[in-house]
Structures are given as structure tokens and as C-alpha cells.
Amino acid sequence: MKGQEKEGEGVPGRPSEQPVLLATKLHVPENPFYLVARERLYESMSQALCCKLTSVIAPAGYGKTTLVGSWLRSAQVRFGWVSLDKGENDRLRFWTYVAEALQSSLPVSDEVVENGRRISPYPFTAERAAAWLIARTGDSGEPIVLVLDDYHVIESEEIHSDLSMWIDGLPAHVHVCVLSRKDIPFPLGAMRAKGSLHELDMSELRFTEEEIVSYWMRRTGKEPDDSLLQDLARSTEGWAAMLQLSVLSRSGSRTGTRRPLSGRHRHVVDYLMEEAFGKLADEVKRFLVCTSILERMNDSLCLAVTDGPDSPAILPELERSGLFLIALDQERCWYRYHHLFADFLQSRLPYDGAPDVSLLHGRAAAWFEAHGYMSEAIHHALEAGAFGQAADWLEAHAANWLRRRETTTLLNWLDRLPEETAGSPLLILLRIWTELMAGLGERAFPRISGLKEALNRWEAADEYGLLTRFREEVQIVDNVCAVWSGDFEHALRLIRQLGERDELPAEHVSVLISHGIELNEGTVPFIRGKFGFKGRIGQAEAYHRSYGYFLEKNGLHEFPFTAFQQVALSEVLYERNELEAAHDAAQQAVRLGWTFGVLGAYVPATICLADVLWADSRKEEATELVEQGIWRLEGRHLHTTRWFDKLTAKWARQQMSLGNAEEARSWSAYWQAKSMNGYGALSDCEPATRSEIGAASDYEWLTYIRTLLALGELEAAGEYTDKLLRASRQSGNLMSELHGLLLGAEIYSMQRQSGESHARLHAALLLGEREGYLRSFLDESPFIVERIVGMNRNAGANEPLYAGVTPDYVRSICSAADVAAVIPKKSAASxxxxxxxxxxxxxxxxxxxxxxxxxxxxxxxxxxxxxxxxxxxxxxxxxxxxxxxxxxxxxxxxxxxxxxxxxxxx
CATH class of the missing domain: 1.10.10.10 (Winged helix-like DNA-binding domain superfamily/Winged helix DNA-binding domain)
Structure with missing residues (x-):
């Protein structure tokens, strides 16, 4: 069917299955048939190209969408458009639509055409969206306008905060226009004071008498007399929707009759709605009322909801009659009612011969499900009270939303289910996964015991496959929760129990984790995150070796979760300096991560494999591997994800090691701008740190500090190193703490503060010996290795600065470094x-x-x-x-x- 969009679910490694966004939400609504060109407002809107933010605030019916849409067309400026609804309160979905809208407004490169214009199904933040935008628009400087229509539906404080900071950091040629019925819920005082805010409100949107005359003539073909004009100006007060209603009301009146209009807006609207609606044929009334439950519609959907005869082009005909219908695409296939008209029609649902509203929603749910629009199908099923159907669809398609981490949407749906339905074991399980993905582990952990009790009470002997799958799900999510909460003993016990099993369920019993759900929270290396037990590599090694035994025993080599196990093990092996085994595991993780589209495995595995190659003196291969990873992510538009920063940080480290200072300086400038001056644009104002140092970004921060050292900015490097140390100690992240100590030792040495330098190195060695670190010392810098070599030479003196560090541990680092080959002895000559x-x-x-x-x-x-x-x-x-x-x-x-x-x- 023309204009129909099929909602697919996909992963980056499978481009044909990428999720398709609703194109109608990214299309500026078409101009109405009776458009009045409002030159005074077009001139006012032109100021939007001089300001960071333009706000158009007015109640429904004042022509906000029509004004901005028609101005954009007349101004012939590049723009992106997003028509928001409540579903965009999910942070990921909101920024995905924003990125796609901006992308659609930019020139399309040959590479983009070749790879398809896809947006990542993985979480990315305002920082990543802005960085992507700046990278794509920085060269041309051509003005671009992003329009966010119906912003009043956004209630997420996270999104408000994101958008405020994002707008503040935009380059001068990018402008945002927000259309809303309510005031924008984030601070605007600073922008107003700087003159970077342009505001239009209801008083400016009102039709003037001249515009009323123009509109009346376009609709009726004749000019209103003075009396009628005064009546229209007084009764409508320039309200566009009221003016349209006046035309409908009077067009059916007898010649010479004029029914005066008065009262407050609400009363006037009620009266005019009755007048316009009362003149319609009964079958049209029924059609309008029945379809008023739809947020968007086409002829096929309307026929399904009304259960009427197959009559093509119903909606275009209604649009031509002026019944408050707005076209959402150029083909005029998809429409929506004006919000004010939809509200009125819904108030008529108990009358006018309409079926029960739950029946209408049920029909809509069935149509959306049949055409692949599962989000809307579930929404209408919930509205219909078909909670069992909604629950079935949630269970069947949950992996798609979990994979894209649309957790706000999932939690909203789950909250709407009644207790008796939401309390089913499978939905409790889904809620646990959703809360884990949303970072709400404190809510998820207590549900495990209740889930196990429910499992024991569940009698489903005739549904062996479902029961078997559920038992597997419980065991897996219990294990994940144990790792997430840091309960290593419980996690190890559970993974060993899996390894002791002699049989697994049949292949058709597909658990959620097998769908490529992203487990890594954005930390590189993997063993710095939760699944690496925050740098406790002894625990990580025990867990992932047991996990590997389970996978090997059961031949589970080709699954997404195997990629996570392989990359974690490869990093453990690399840290232990077992390079050959680390190479094999990392190579496997790279392949599986890309094949199944789990970037949380692919990117850390690429970095680990590059480290192994570099340690083996295969620097050219290591550099090519990282550059290939960057190219792959760019080619699939996965550079909008947080993972892109990880690979570029690794590239910067390689460039520094190769002596390419300019490349490292370029990356450093980008990261500084992104993290401190507003997400990608260097600012003249005093920098204010906005991106806190934490587990999700410490790899980039470590790289940034290393570039500061290379540039000789010791004071700044020391400041950020201290921040990194505080953050890592607060979160209990041992690997980040180790690297912070090693950086501190080097910085203090360069500042000629030998006592502080020795103290930091001593603390690092104590921590390193306790956990068994090797490669971290070797890779950090030649300075660190040189100092440790000196310790080894002076071991007989029992140097008190390094009390508690055994000579065997010091010798193990020196042996791993092969110091004779890489550290020249200090010359005795002058x-x-x-x-x-x-x-x-x-x-x-x-x-x-x-x-x-x-x-x-x-x-x-x-x-x-x-x-x-x-x-x-x-x-x-x-x-x-x-x-x-x-x-x-x-x-x-x-x-x-x-x-x-x-x-x-x-």
C-alpha cells in the first residue's frame, strides 16, 4: 500500500533488519488548501536564523504548525522536522528521531547511499547527537533549522536537560524551533539576555482583520461585509481554528441569517463544533467519531476501525471539505485530525451511533499488528482493555525494545497492565530486564526471589517449551543480577551450576539474551565494567573461564552472548600477558560482535585485539584494525553511538605512540569541546565541565589526560587525573584507579616532585600485585617501566618507599616487559x-x-x-x-x- 511503513527490528550487523522510523513523524505537514500567506509572521520567523532557539507557544488551533511549515517552504532553508508524541519521552527514541531529522536535511554522500541511511538502534546521548551533527555540518556553515512540533507532550526531565545543554552548544548556523502549547520547561533567561532566543506567542499568531478577509475570500469566494468582518474579528479574536469553524457554520446557513457568536473560548468552540458537526451526514459523523481515537490514519486503517464499506480516498475528500484534517505526507496518504477537532470528536464517542470505544481500539490494534506497527498495536490494545493481548505482544517483541534500550516505553506499558496480568512470571521477568537496562537495578534485584517462587507455583505441564524457556530465563537473569550487584560468589556459583548441566533446552527455546541484548554499559575495556567486576581480574577470570567452559561444553559458539564472554576473557588474558590466547579470544569476539550487532562486544574486542597486535610489534596491523572499526561504524551511521568515542580514543592513543602529535591534538580538541564546552563546539565562554568522569567515559578521559601530557599541559593533566582517581575510588573501579595512579606518578615526576611520584607508583604496585595486573604497567608509559626496572635493580637495598611490594612481583613486570630490549641504561658519561x-x-x-x-x-x-x-x-x-x-x-x-x-x- 502506498505510503505504508513496515516496522522492522534489526542489528548493525544485519542492515536489512534495521528499525525503520515512522516517516510521517519526520515530514512537515502539508500546507492546507486555503493557506493564507502571513508575510508579517514570515518576517518575524526569519529571525529564527539569527537565534539558537525560537519558541512558538500558543494553545491548540492557533496555526503554529501551519505557520512554521509554510515559512520553511517559502524561506527555502534546510530543515529537519519531528512531530513528537508521548512515545518520544523515551530518551533513546527522542534522540533517534532528532538525529534522523537532521540527517535527512543534509546532503547525502555516496557512502551514505551505498550503506543505506540508517540510524543506530543503540543508546546515544545528546553529546553524541550533537557531535554527529557538528561533524556533518561544520564545513558548509549553511543554515539548518530543527523543528520540534508538539513539544508539550515531552515530560521527561532528562530530555529537557539534554535539549537545553545541546542547544547551548550548537554551532551558529544550526537553529532549533520548538512548537508547544505550554512554556518550554527549561531555563531560557541566559539565551534571552544574550539575544539568542526568539519568541512568538498567541498574541502574535492571532489573525489580523486583513488576514481574516483574505482567508474568508479563499474559503467562500467573496469578501465579508463590514458587519460580518467586525463580528468575525470579535467572536474569533483572531483564533485560526475559530475562523475555520465560522466558515463551516455559516456555509450551511440560509441566506441572510447570521447567528451571533459570544462567550469564552471554550463555549464558543463547543457551539461552533456543534454547528459544523451538525450539518454533516450521519455516516460522515460516525466515520469522524470512530476514527478520532487514532493519532494518525490512512484509508485502510480507517476502514478497519469503522468496519465500513471499501471506499477509496475518504480522507482526501474530507480534507477538501475543510474538516480539520492535516496531511502528514506529500502523497496525502497519512493524516491526523487537528488536536482541537479530535478532542471534540472524542467527546462525541458515547453518541452518534459509534460502537463501544474499546471495540474501536481493538480494531485499530489488530490493524497495526497486522501491518507491523507493534508500538501502536500495544498502545491501542491497552486502550481497548485487551491486556492479555498486549501482554502477549510485549512478550513476543520485547527483545526488539530491549535491544534498543527503549526502557521508558517498556516501563510505561508494563505500568498500565493490571496487577493480575503484570504479575505473570514472564512479565515480571521482562520488567527485571527492563529495569536492569534502565539502570534501576535496586528495583530489579528484589524481584528475583518472587520470580523463583512464581516459577515453583507455575503449573504448565502442557506447555513444556514455555516452562523450559522460563526456567532458563530465570537462571540467566539471576546470574546477570548477581554480576550487576557485585555479588561475585553468587554469580560464580550460578555460572558453575550451568557448566555442570548435562543438557540444554532445544534450540527453538529462545531466551531473551540470545537476541543480542546489549549488556556492556559503555565501558572500555570490558573488565573495567560490571561484567569484569570493576577491574577485579581474578574474579573476572574465574567467572569467564567457567562461563567459557559452559559455552564450549554445549557448543554455544555462535550466539551474541558468546561475544561478551570472549571479549571479557581476552582482556583478562591480555592483562595477564598471555598474548596468543588473548589474540584468539579477541578475534572471535570481533567477529561475533559485528555479526550479531552487539557493539558492546565488538568495540572492546577491537581495542583489545589492537593492543595484542601492538604488544607483538605489529603496529601497522593494529592501526589498520582500529581504522577499519571506525570506518565500519561510520558506514552504518553507528558513529552516533557512544561506542564511536571509544574507537577514536584508541586511534588517538595509537597516533601519540607513533609520534603523530597533530592527530592526537585534533582528537584532544574535539574531546575537550565535547565534554566541557557544549558537546562539540568550542566556546569563547569559560569552560564548565559538563561530562563527568565516570565508568562510561573513563577510557576517553584517560586518553585525554595522556594527550595533555604529550602537549606539556601538566597542571591540567594533574587536575583531571585527581578527578579520575576520586571518581574511580567512589565507584570501586580498581582498573581506573590503577591507571589514575600511574598517570599521577608520571605527572609528579615531570613536575620534579619525586616524593609524590614515588607514593603514587607505590600505591599502584600494591594494587597491581593484589589483583595481578601486568600489561597495565607495561602499556602506560616508558617512564613507568623505567622506574620499575630501577626498583628491580635496587631490590637488595629493600627500598622503604616500596614496602609491601614483593620482589617477585616487580621481577614479573620486568620479565614481561623484556626490559633489556626496550629500556636503555643511563649513560655514565657526562x-x-x-x-x-x-x-x-x-x-x-x-x-x-x-x-x-x-x-x-x-x-x-x-x-x-x-x-x-x-x-x-x-x-x-x-x-x-x-x-x-x-x-x-x-x-x-x-x-x-x-x-x-x-x-x-x-
Whole structure:
């Protein structure tokens, strides 16, 4: 059927199954047949291109949608449009529609055409949406307007907060226009004071007398006389919907008759609605009332709901008659009623020969289900009181919404079910999964015991498959809850019980986790998150080896959940420096993660595999692997996900290691802008940290701190390292704490604070020995390895700074590092002899001393009373003589050669 959209459910590895958004929600409603060009308002709307935000606030019927839609067409400006409904209170769904609307307004590249214009089914935040937008629009600078229609339906405080910060950080050529019946529920004072807010309200939207005349003539073909014009102006008060009703009311009156209109708006609307509605044929009345329950409709759906004769083009005919119908697409296939008219029609449901409203909703539910629109099918089933049907559909399709983490929508549906239905074991199970995905573990954990009791009471001997599946689900979700809550002993006991089983249910018994539900919460590496027991790799190894035994025993090699187990194990093995085994597991996880579209496995596995290759001196392969991952995500528009940041952070680390300072600097600028200045646009205002350091972003923060070190910004690096340490200790994340300690040790050393540096390294070694870390020390920096080598050499002296750290552990790190090959011994020669004819000049030594103190190029120039260009020239000469690619390497080389030994006393 023309204009019909099929709602599919998919994963990134299976592009043909990607979810299809409702195109009608992304299409600006068509202009009405009797459009009046309102030039004064078009001129006012043109100010939207000079402001970050334009608000159009007025009650229903004042022509907000028509005004903005017709202005966009006349202005010929690029725009994206989203017609919101209550379903967009789900944060993921809201931002998915926003991203798709913006994407549709931009030029389409050959790559996009080739790969299809798909949006990720995975969670992404306002930060990611904005970063994507800026990346796609930053070059052209061509004005773009995003319109959010019916924003009053959004009640989510998270979305309000997201949108406020997002708008604040938009580049100058991107503008947002919000249409609402209520005031916008986030602060606007700052934008109003800066002149970046444009506001239109009811007083400006009212029709003037001139516009009333123009509209009347278009509708009736003749100009109203003065008396009628005064009557219309007084009775309608410029209200567009009232004016339309006046035409309908008077068009059927006898010549010469004029029924005066008076009273408050509500009374006038009631009167005019009765007048317009009363003139219609009974079958038209019945059609309108029956279909008023629909938020959007086409002829096929209307015929199903009204159970009427098959009569094509009903809706276009009603639109031409002026009955408050709004076309939602250019083909005029999908429509909706004006909100005011729909409210009136619904008030007529008990009359006018309409069937029972629950019957109408039931018919709508059946049509939507048959055509693949499951969200609307469930909504109408709930409205019809068909709770059993709604529950069945929820159970059958839950994996689709869980995979996309549309948890707000799911919880709203579950809350609407009566207790006797919602209390069924399968729906309790669904609620537990939903609450876990929504981060509401404290609600989910207590439900497990009740679920087990329900299972024991459930008698379904004739439904063996369902009962068997349910037992599997309970065992799995119990295990997941144990891991999520940090109950390692219980989690290990449960996974070992799985391994002891001799048989599994048949393949057709499909549990929810087999559908590719995203388990990783956005943490890289995987063992830094909950399923890695927050860096407790001893626990993680025991759990995932037991898990692997269960998978291997039962031949479960080709399932999404296997990808999670393989990547977690690969990271454990890599940290233990078992590189060959880590390589095999990571390679398997990369393949499974991409095949089944679970980015929470694919991205960490790509990073781990790159680490293994790098450690094996296969740097070119490692770099190509990460770049391929970035290309894959971009090709599928998965760069709108939070996972894209992880891969770009890994790429930045590789570039730093290769000495490509500019690439690392570019990534650092992007991350700084995104995290501190409003999601991607550098601001002239004082930076304010908006992206807190936490488990979901600490990998990026660690990378950012490392780039600050490479750029010589020691003070800022130290500040963020301290924040990272506080956050990791507060959350109990041992791996993040370890890396924070190692960074701190290096920063304090570069600041010539040896006592603090030793203390940080000592704390890191104590933590590392307790948990069994190896590669973290080797990968962090040459400085760390050098210090540990020094400890190993002085082991006989029993250095008190490292009390509690066994010599065996220190030797194990040195052995893993193969230190003789990578750490040169400090020369016994004098600094001058070390350089021979290329020895540093006195001025270069002075520059080196200031650089080691953390001064910027500008500060060095000021201290030496030279130009900044001269200071840079000295620095480049120093880098060349020390064979260094930047500040950090130069300082390390100078320390090894003793060039800074006399600088502290200066």
C-alpha cells in the first residue's frame, strides 16, 4: 500500500533488519488548501536564523504548525522536522528521531547511499547527537533549522536537560524551533539576555482583520461585509481554528441569517463544533467519531476501525471539505485530525451511533499488528482493555525494545497492565530486564526471589517449551543480577551450576539474551565494567573461564552472548600477558560482535585485539584494525553511538605512540569541546565541565589526560587525573584507579616532585600485585617501566618507599616487559659527552629547564624575553638533538642523560 511503513527490528550487523522510523513523524505537514500567506509572521520567523532557539507557544488551533511549515517552504532553508508524541519521552527514541531529522536535511554522500541511511538502534546521548551533527555540518556553515512540533507532550526531565545543554552548544548556523502549547520547561533567561532566543506567542499568531478577509475570500469566494468582518474579528479574536469553524457554520446557513457568536473560548468552540458537526451526514459523523481515537490514519486503517464499506480516498475528500484534517505526507496518504477537532470528536464517542470505544481500539490494534506497527498495536490494545493481548505482544517483541534500550516505553506499558496480568512470571521477568537496562537495578534485584517462587507455583505441564524457556530465563537473569550487584560468589556459583548441566533446552527455546541484548554499559575495556567486576581480574577470570567452559561444553559458539564472554576473557588474558590466547579470544569476539550487532562486544574486542597486535610489534596491523572499526561504524551511521568515542580514543592513543602529535591534538580538541564546552563546539565562554568522569567515559578521559601530557599541559593533566582517581575510588573501579595512579606518578615526576611520584607508583604496585595486573604497567608509559626496572635493580637495598611490594612481583613486570630490549641504561658519561658535537647550547638548556617546569611556549618566550616563534625554534632544535617527537619524550631523555640535574637548584 502506498505510503505504508513496515516496522522492522534489526542489528548493525544485519542492515536489512534495521528499525525503520515512522516517516510521517519526520515530514512537515502539508500546507492546507486555503493557506493564507502571513508575510508579517514570515518576517518575524526569519529571525529564527539569527537565534539558537525560537519558541512558538500558543494553545491548540492557533496555526503554529501551519505557520512554521509554510515559512520553511517559502524561506527555502534546510530543515529537519519531528512531530513528537508521548512515545518520544523515551530518551533513546527522542534522540533517534532528532538525529534522523537532521540527517535527512543534509546532503547525502555516496557512502551514505551505498550503506543505506540508517540510524543506530543503540543508546546515544545528546553529546553524541550533537557531535554527529557538528561533524556533518561544520564545513558548509549553511543554515539548518530543527523543528520540534508538539513539544508539550515531552515530560521527561532528562530530555529537557539534554535539549537545553545541546542547544547551548550548537554551532551558529544550526537553529532549533520548538512548537508547544505550554512554556518550554527549561531555563531560557541566559539565551534571552544574550539575544539568542526568539519568541512568538498567541498574541502574535492571532489573525489580523486583513488576514481574516483574505482567508474568508479563499474559503467562500467573496469578501465579508463590514458587519460580518467586525463580528468575525470579535467572536474569533483572531483564533485560526475559530475562523475555520465560522466558515463551516455559516456555509450551511440560509441566506441572510447570521447567528451571533459570544462567550469564552471554550463555549464558543463547543457551539461552533456543534454547528459544523451538525450539518454533516450521519455516516460522515460516525466515520469522524470512530476514527478520532487514532493519532494518525490512512484509508485502510480507517476502514478497519469503522468496519465500513471499501471506499477509496475518504480522507482526501474530507480534507477538501475543510474538516480539520492535516496531511502528514506529500502523497496525502497519512493524516491526523487537528488536536482541537479530535478532542471534540472524542467527546462525541458515547453518541452518534459509534460502537463501544474499546471495540474501536481493538480494531485499530489488530490493524497495526497486522501491518507491523507493534508500538501502536500495544498502545491501542491497552486502550481497548485487551491486556492479555498486549501482554502477549510485549512478550513476543520485547527483545526488539530491549535491544534498543527503549526502557521508558517498556516501563510505561508494563505500568498500565493490571496487577493480575503484570504479575505473570514472564512479565515480571521482562520488567527485571527492563529495569536492569534502565539502570534501576535496586528495583530489579528484589524481584528475583518472587520470580523463583512464581516459577515453583507455575503449573504448565502442557506447555513444556514455555516452562523450559522460563526456567532458563530465570537462571540467566539471576546470574546477570548477581554480576550487576557485585555479588561475585553468587554469580560464580550460578555460572558453575550451568557448566555442570548435562543438557540444554532445544534450540527453538529462545531466551531473551540470545537476541543480542546489549549488556556492556559503555565501558572500555570490558573488565573495567560490571561484567569484569570493576577491574577485579581474578574474579573476572574465574567467572569467564567457567562461563567459557559452559559455552564450549554445549557448543554455544555462535550466539551474541558468546561475544561478551570472549571479549571479557581476552582482556583478562591480555592483562595477564598471555598474548596468543588473548589474540584468539579477541578475534572471535570481533567477529561475533559485528555479526550479531552487539557493539558492546565488538568495540572492546577491537581495542583489545589492537593492543595484542601492538604488544607483538605489529603496529601497522593494529592501526589498520582500529581504522577499519571506525570506518565500519561510520558506514552504518553507528558513529552516533557512544561506542564511536571509544574507537577514536584508541586511534588517538595509537597516533601519540607513533609520534603523530597533530592527530592526537585534533582528537584532544574535539574531546575537550565535547565534554566541557557544549558537546562539540568550542566556546569563547569559560569552560564548565559538563561530562563527568565516570565508568562510561573513563577510557576517553584517560586518553585525554595522556594527550595533555604529550602537549606539556601538566597542571591540567594533574587536575583531571585527581578527578579520575576520586571518581574511580567512589565507584570501586580498581582498573581506573590503577591507571589514575600511574598517570599521577608520571605527572609528579615531570613536575620534579619525586616524593609524590614515588607514593603514587607505590600505591599502584600494591594494587597491581593484589589483583595481578601486568600489561597495565607495561602499556602506560616508558617512564613507568623505567622506574620499575630501577626498583628491580635496587631490590637488595629493600627500598622503604616500596614496602609491601614483593620482589617477585616487580621481577614479573620486568620479565614481561623484556626490559633489556626496550629500556636503555643511563649513560655514565657526562651530558656534554653524551651529545658530542650536538650538545645543547646554554640558551637551549634554559629553554629545556623552563619546559620541564611545565611552562607553555608563550610563557617560555615571556620568561626569556624573546618572541614565541624564537622559543618554538629552540624547542624544535632540542627535540632534534634529543631524538624526541615532543615535550614528554624530550623531558624523559633529558632526565636519563642528567641534563636536568642542575636545573632544580637554578
Amino acid at each position: 651530558p656534554g659527552e653524551a651529545f658530542g658535537p650536538d650538545a645543547l647550547t646554554p640558551r637551549e638548556r634554559e629553554v629545556l629547564r623552563l619546559m620541564a617546569q611545565g611552562l607553555t611556549n608563550k610563557a617560555i618566550a615571556a620568561a626569556l624575553v624573546v618572541t614565541e616563534g624564537t622559543a618554538k625554534l629552540h624547542l624544535h632544535r632540542i627535540y632534534g638533538k634529543l631524538h624526541a617527537s615532543g615535550r614528554v619524550q624530550a623531558i624523559r631523555a633529558a632526565e636519563q642523560l642528567g641534563l636536568l640535574d642542575d636545573s632544580t637548584s637554578s
